[in-house]
Amino acid sequence: MTYRDTLSGRPWRRAALSLFVGILLWPTDMFVGSTAQAETLRIAHPLGNGGKENVDPIHRNRFYPVTVMLYDGLLRPDEAGRPSPSLATQWESSPDLREWIFILREGVTFHDGSALDSDDVVFSLRRVLSEEIGSPLRSTLAIMAEIEALDDRTVRITLDAPNADFPTMIMHYLFRVVSSEGQDESLDAIYESGVGTGPFKLTTLDAEGTTVLEANPDYWDGAPGVPMVEVIAIPDSEARIQALLAGQLDLVRRVNPQQLALFQNRDGFEVQTFATGDWTSLVMRTDTPPFDDVRVRRALRLLVDREAIVRTVLGEAGGSVSCDTPVWPGDPYHVAQECPPDLEEARRLLAEAGYPDGLDVELHTSGLNALMVEVAQVYQAQAAEAGVRVNVRMAPSDGYWSNVWMQRPFVAAVWSQRPAAQILSEAFLSGANWNDSFWDNEEFDALLAEARATIDFEERKAVYARAQQLIWEDGGSMIAFFPNRVRAYSDTLSGVQPVHDFFLRWHEITKAE
Amino acid sequence: MLANLLTRTLSGFVTLVVVLVIVFFALEALPGDACTAYLERDARDALLAACRERFGLDEPVPARFSSWAMALASGDLGTSILRDRPVGDILWPRFRNTALLAGVAAAMAVPIALVFGTLAALRQDGVFDIAASTVVLVAMTVPEFVIATVLVFIFAIWLQWAPAVVTVSAGAPVGDLIGAIALPAAVLTTTLVAHAMRVHRATVVEYLAFEFVEAARLRGLPKWRIVLFDVLPAALPPTLSVTAVSLAGVLGGVVIIERVFNYPGLGTLALQAILERDLPVLQGAVAVFAVTYVLLAITADLLTELLDPRTRRGTS
Numbered sequence: 001m002t003y004r005d006t007l008s009g010r011p012w013r014r015a016a017l018s019l020f021v022g023i024l025l026w027p028t029d030m031f032v033g034s035t036a037q038a039e040t041l042r043i044a045h046p047l048g049n050g051g052k053e054n055v056d057p058i059h060r061n062r063f064y065p066v067t068v069m070l071y072d073g074l075l076r077p078d079e080a081g082r083p084s085p086s087l088a089t090q091w092e093s094s095p096d097l098r099e100w101i102f103i104l105r106e107g108v109t110f111h112d113g114s115a116l117d118s119d120d121v122v123f124s125l126r127r128v129l130s131e132e133i134g135s136p137l138r139s140t141l142a143i144m145a146e147i148e149a150l151d152d153r154t155v156r157i158t159l160d161a162p163n164a165d166f167p168t169m170i171m172h173y174l175f176r177v178v179s180s181e182g183q184d185e186s187l188d189a190i191y192e193s194g195v196g197t198g199p200f201k202l203t204t205l206d207a208e209g210t211t212v213l214e215a216n217p218d219y220w221d222g223a224p225g226v227p228m229v230e231v232i233a234i235p236d237s238e239a240r241i242q243a244l245l246a247g248q249l250d251l252v253r254r255v256n257p258q259q260l261a262l263f264q265n266r267d268g269f270e271v272q273t274f275a276t277g278d279w280t281s282l283v284m285r286t287d288t289p290p291f292d293d294v295r296v297r298r299a300l301r302l303l304v305d306r307e308a309i310v311r312t313v314l315g316e317a318g319g320s321v322s323c324d325t326p327v328w329p330g331d332p333y334h335v336a337q338e339c340p341p342d343l344e345e346a347r348r349l350l351a352e353a354g355y356p357d358g359l360d361v362e363l364h365t366s367g368l369n370a371l372m373v374e375v376a377q378v379y380q381a382q383a384a385e386a387g388v389r390v391n392v393r394m395a396p397s398d399g400y401w402s403n404v405w406m407q408r409p410f411v412a413a414v415w416s417q418r419p420a421a422q423i424l425s426e427a428f429l430s431g432a433n434w435n436d437s438f439w440d441n442e443e444f445d446a447l448l449a450e451a452r453a454t455i456d457f458e459e460r461k462a463v464y465a466r467a468q469q470l471i472w473e474d475g476g477s478m479i480a481f482f483p484n485r486v487r488a489y490s491d492t493l494s495g496v497q498p499v500h501d502f503f504l505r506w507h508e509i510t511k512a513e
Numbered sequence: 514m515l516a517n518l519l520t521r522t523l524s525g526f527v528t529l530v531v532v533l534v535i536v537f538f539a540l541e542a543l544p545g546d547a548c549t550a551y552l553e554r555d556a557r558d559a560l561l562a563a564c565r566e567r568f569g570l571d572e573p574v575p576a577r578f579s580s581w582a583m584a585l586a587s588g589d590l591g592t593s594i595l596r597d598r599p600v601g602d603i604l605w606p607r608f609r610n611t612a613l614l615a616g617v618a619a620a621m622a623v624p625i626a627l628v629f630g631t632l633a634a635l636r637q638d639g640v641f642d643i644a645a646s647t648v649v650l651v652a653m654t655v656p657e658f659v660i661a662t663v664l665v666f667i668f669a670i671w672l673q674w675a676p677a678v679v680t681v682s683a684g685a686p687v688g689d690l691i692g693a694i695a696l697p698a699a700v701l702t703t704t705l706v707a708h709a710m711r712v713h714r715a716t717v718v719e720y721l722a723f724e725f726v727e728a729a730r731l732r733g734l735p736k737w738r739i740v741l742f743d744v745l746p747a748a749l750p751p752t753l754s755v756t757a758v759s760l761a762g763v764l765g766g767v768v769i770i771e772r773v774f775n776y777p778g779l780g781t782l783a784l785q786a787i788l789e790r791d792l793p794v795l796q797g798a799v800a801v802f803a804v805t806y807v808l809l810a811i812t813a814d815l816l817t818e819l820l821d822p823r824t825r826r827g828t829s
Contacts, residue, residue: 050789052596060551136555208777209682232680234775235785239678243775246669246677398790399545402556434554 040228041493041511042250044240045207047233053207056191057176058128058135063207065253066231069506070111070213071176071196074102074121075167077503081330081419083167087116087177087197097162097453104153108220110179111194111201118149123180123187125157132188137174139433140422162453164460165421172422173502199224199507208233215507225495225510244269244488250511251489253501256370257315260486268491273317274498276485277328277417280371282363282379284476287438288409290359294474299349300361301478303386304379305341309480313374319483324475325468326415326423328482332457333420333464337472346386358387364404365412368397372412375480406436417500420464424448428471437476444470521814525807532803533585533796537578540792546570547594547790568594581796590800591793600797603782606683608801610690611767611778615760617691617698622705623756629706630713630752631745637718645710652707657766661700661773668696678775685777697774704766708759709752716748750817757813761806 045065047053053063057071075091078084083091088102108116125147128137143166146158159166179195194202199221200213211231215224232249234240241259243249245266255263255271263271284291284300291297306321320329323339350358365376373394380390395404405411413436418426425448426432430440444467451463471477489496495508548564549556556564565571584591590600633642652660669677679693720726721744729739768780775781779798786795 047785050595050785050791134560206682209685210680230680233682234678234680235781236772236775239773239775242665242669242677243680246665247673248676248678248680396544398543399549399556401552401554402549402561403544405554406557433557 039226039511039513040230041226041506041509042230042232042248044232044234044243044249044252046237046240047208047235049207051208051233054190054192055194055202055205056133057178057196058137058174059133059190060136062174063205063211063231065501065504065506066202066205066211066213067176068173068198068502068504069200069229070194070198070202071178072198073171073173073175074177075171077171077499080332082332083171087121091167093164093166095455097164097166097455098159100157100159100166101150102155102157104155105220106153108197109218110181110197111216112179112181114179114181116177116179116197117152118155120180121155121177122147122149123183124175124177125155127178127187127191128175130187133190135174137172140169140172140426141175143169161449163421164452164454165419168419168421171419200229219507221505221507224507229506241488244490247490250493251487251496253487255486255488257317257486260316263488269488270491270493270496271486271488272496272498273484273486274500275320275328275330275482276500277326277330277482278485279322279326279328279415279479279482280369280375281326281413281415281436282375282478283405283411283413283436284478285409285438286440286476290353290355290361291409291476293353295349295353296355296359297476298473299346299353299386300383300388302339302342302349303346303383303388304339304478304480305382306339306480308382309375309378312378313371314481314483317484317486319481322479322481324472324477324479326418326427326477326479327420327464327468328417331420333461333468335461335465335468337468339472341382343386346388350387358389360389360391361410362391362393362408363410363412364393364395364408366395366397366400366404368400369414371483372414376412379478406434406438411436417502421452424464424467428475439474439476441470441474444474517818518811518815521811525811528807529800529803533800536796536799537581537792540787540790540795541574543790545790547792550788550790551595570594581793585796590797593794594791595789596791596794600793603794604779604797604801607777607779607782607798609687610683610776611771611780613687613690614694614697614701614771614776614778615767617694618701618705619756619760621698621702622709623753625702626706626709626713626752626756627745627749630710631717631740631748633710633714634717634721635740642714646714649707649711652703653711656769657700657704657763658769658773660703661696661770664696664699665773679777680775681777683777683782694776697770697776700770701763701767704763705756705759708762709756712755713748713752716751717744720744720748750819754813754816757809757816761809761813764802764806 049061052061054061055063055067055070057067072087074086074088075083076086087105087108089105090103091100093100104116104118104121110116125144127133128135128141129144143159143161143163144157145160148156150156177197178191183189194205197220199216199219201216203214204212213229213231215227217223234243237256240249240252241255241262244252245262260271263269284297286292286297301324310319310321323337325337327334363376365372367373376392380392383390405413427434427436428439428444429435429448430445447463447467447470451460451467454460454463492512493509495510497504497508547568548561548570552560552564569577581591590604592599593603596603629645633645636642665677668675675695676693679690681689681693726739726744729743730736767778768783770776771778771780772784779801783795783798786798
């Protein structure tokens with residue numbers, strides 16, 4: 001049997017031939033360009049909830065930023081960050097600051113055509129308190145004791161204690177008004193219809209792919225500038241930038257400092273930098289030695305060169321210095337403070353506290369957020385100059401919030417922008433759920449209560465200023481800066497305001513062809 | 514032959530079980546769980562305890578392992594911890610998409626490897642051969658994500674011929690995916706071509722030196738005829754078998770390629786499941802990867818046996 005014979009009668013010949021033909025006939029039109037949609041605003045979302053995203057605005061799995069396009073809040077911040085009308089046009093409190101009355105805008109309709117009335121607002125507020133839904137907003141708004149409709153357009157909220165800043169609390173980006181129609185008064189159900197009063201209506205919900213919204217032509221604040229919005233799931237941050245550069249996206253909400261270089265010398269894109277109230281802190285547990293000694297924690301904060309941290313860590317994007325207060329420059333209660341490094345005073349305080357030769361501390365951080373690692377490293381270098389030997393320990397990102405934060409004596413943490421009225425009670429009031437420095441200062445607690453009960457804004461601001469001064473003198477959190485944020489978008493877009501995403505007015509964005 | 518197949522299937526099954534057990538305990542050894550991943554800063558006290566109780570995470574490890582293993586043995590992949598959906602429903606479209614990507618890549622890689630491998634072998638040590646071998650070496654050593662990034666910059670950002678990322682979801686019709694598959698498939702093809710072409714070239718070179726080629730030439734048959742009808746068909750089995758093995762070998766690369774191109778396949782799902790600590794989903798994805806790997810390896814072996822006359826004679 002020759003080799004030829006073995007092969008004869010077998011289909012190899014034909015197979016080999018057809019493979020070659022196959023190459024020639026391989027469809028060449030596969031590499032067609034992307035489908036450019038001239039008028040659609042295309043943005044990405046990071047699939048943060050892994051496809052479990054829903055359109056319930058207050059839910060932990062809320063599909064942000066879709067929810068802020070579908071629904072409106074009662075109030076929204078004006079250019080100075082102060083409460084201004086949205087679905088509510090007027091609001092006022094009783095003299096004791098416990099009862100708040102909101103008057104609703106006239107003639108507002110939901111996407112299904114039904115009219116907005118006070119029942120919808122009452123329903124929306126009550127479900128925030130549902131234990132079953134478990135909204136992240138629940139603890140913030142738990143101060144609401146009673147919510148009732150006085151008439152079609154009037155809602156009264158009674159608080160369990162006076163609070164002059166209740167309008168600021170209700171302005172939280174998570175609080176949105178949904179329709180009570182067809183909800184059977186059930187306050188515990190997830191709101192899934194997507195029916196709101198917002199500038200865009202839900203057409204297709206596909207969190208893992210492309211979600212499509214269309215303009216609501218009857219929007220009370222004017223018809224949106226684009227007829228359609230596509231929200232595309234792209235978890236990888238590099239892939240989002242590539243999609244923008246390739247013309248598949250019109251706007252990327254967040255650009256890392258390292259990615260900024262990609263936009264230099266490249267036509268067709270705008271890079272927008274804006275200030276935020278986000279912060280990164282190094283937190284000492286004030287109930288644990290050696291940080292239970294105010295001289296130690298003061299020394300460990302005094303030695304910090306904040307300007308240098310801003311330069312080193314934030315790079316080109318930049319940011320503003322903080323003197324350990326979480327109240328950012330865009331907040332009405334921000335007070336200008338100065339806190340240059342004072343190594344001598346730091347050394348003196350340490351010596352007084354019994355550490356004449358400096359001290360050794362362990363600082364836990366994690367790759368959960370790049371800033372947490374970078375701040376810890378720069379801090380380590382700066383502390384060494386004051387004789388404080390910092391051992392930076394990298395903890396796993398997995399379970400960081402449960403196993404390290406609020407557990408270890410000295411840790412790094414990140415927070416997103418919050419108004420003073422909220423954050424000071426959320427993270428600094430004694431006994432608060434997120435009081436991560438375990439700070440227990442009666443004077444501070446009293447100042448917060450006083451501020452909330454003070455009617456006059458300037459007087460209130462003065463009280464808040466004293467509270468912040470107290471944080472500087474006695475607190476356990478080192479907060480060095482508020483970073484700027486950078487977004488990038490195609491230069492076919494206009495009307496992108498330089499404000500935090502939470503409060504971006506998406507309907508004012510227009511797109512040229 | 515049949516006994517051989519049985520042995521291989523059995524050893525493949527054992528491999529699968531070992532892999533699944535390792536994944537279970539590896540994920541268990543990490544700090545945190547699905548509830549700490551889900552609740553983040555709120556993962557404390559009562560809220561954390563309630564979440565763990567709801568998803569059965571409060572039970573001890575051995576108990577969870579046995580209930581998971583029992584369910585799996587009866588063919589139940591389980592329910593995603595946080596998505597409230599059967600794992601099978603989540604996996605299936607993802608598997609289809611990854612299979613599509615791998616299939617397209619293999620279908621492109623084999624003919625290319627055959628043509629270029631043969632040409633290189635015919636002009637052994639010629640300019641084309643050296644050039645092709647160099648390119649192959651580079652393609653085999655450069656990581657997939659680098660190739661991917663370079664292709665994206667050239668074809669998606671600079672020329673804008675192909676989309677940079679896939680924007681459709683996992684359940685989209687195949688037609689929607691095909692349009693966006695060009696670049697990820699090209700990266701995978703590059704890797705596959707490199708492996709297959711190298712083997713194919715070597716085999717053809719080897720066969721060209723055989724006596725039957727010389728004999729055929731002496732009988733006056735043109736060289737192209739001998740190559741096309743004698744040498745190539747004989748060299749095909751090793752090439753196909755290597756392609757199958759490399760396809761199994763690049764499964765890890767598929768995870769990276771899918772992530773870079775935002776491709777809704779098993780790889781991106783597995784990554785997401787790790788981040789979310791969604792054990793049932795991760796186990797499912799790993800199981801599919803492991804089964805695929807084992808099947809491809811068996812296929813490669815069988816191909817070699819069935820197609821190559823020499824090994825067939827040896828085993829029968």
